[in-house]
Amino acid sequence: MNLTQLHMWSQMEPVNQTEWNSTECPSIDDFRNQVYSTAYSLITVLGLVGNGLALVVLIKTYRQSSPFHVYMLNLAVSDILCVMTLPLRVLYYVNKGQWNQGDFLCRISSYALYVNLYCSIYFMAAMSITRFLAIVFPVKNLQLVTENRARIVCGGIWVFICISSSPFLMTGQHFDPLTNKTKCFEPPKGGAVQKLVTLNYLSLVLGFALPFLVILLCYAGIVRTLVSRNSSTRRQQDTGSKAIRMIVIVLLTFLISFMPYHVQRSVHLSFLSRKDTACSERVAMQKSVVVTLCLAAANSCFDPLLYFFSGEGFRSRLSSLRKSVSGNSARRTARLQPNRGSQSRENQQLKA
Structure with missing residues (x-):
């Protein structure tokens, strides 16, 4: 039993009423279908537009690359790959x-x-460490943080997450004889709930609490350094404002998307092991699964805010890209205008 098998129990779908050994509780299928379809539609649109624009800007301005730029690019790719599957x-x-x-x-x-x-969690942790080193240890940062090392870190994150999530590829669609439908995104039935509760705490530490603690420590060091500075140059002020914006956006993403999902998952698994639950508690717990999973998926919509407000030169990259596009169109227009002028002169000569 591993981390991903644990997720499949706790988050993918509310458990069917028959699995609670109760036929009296009302079904939340209508609630689930409406909330999921609406939320995933909005996330798809916002995620594709925001991350698509960010990805274009980051790729077009890749010559201005930096370690932070490498992390932003990988985070945008991860978001795009995710939102492309949400229409399904x-x-x-x-x-x-x-x-x-x-x-x-x-x-x-x-x-x-x-x-x-x-x-997303691990890329945000890596970005936070990068910003921490740039502000707290600016001299050592030039030696420690390089683009090649950032690429190695990103590669390690991709390999670790993809391998640990690989059991999702082992579980596909199945036919449900009770509803006479082909199902997907449903949790496996049966199993030792108590063992899953134990594994949940392990995944909670490695998948959420540990990177979140690293982020908090980095932000504490950043804030302490910014407060203790006696004289600030313009460049230091710009770096500090970017760091503060990053702190706000990342913490909001964790508080809105990641934390509710992980807390609810832990509560849900503990709830499954109980025998004395009331019907109203079961319905409320199933609805909380729906809401927190939607919030977790919505992290793709928060990441473009991170690029725009705290990315190194992202707005200047966007501005330079816009100027280059307008400059290219102006040059094309300039090429066409002499041709049109020469054609008019030739027509006048023919008439004469």
């Missing part, structure tokens, strides 16, 4: 829990969402 989830819930897209796409859709979730 929308179709599933619009069809009221009927999966028609085949076993392979079912596996990829489950896999992509959680690869993005934990890649």
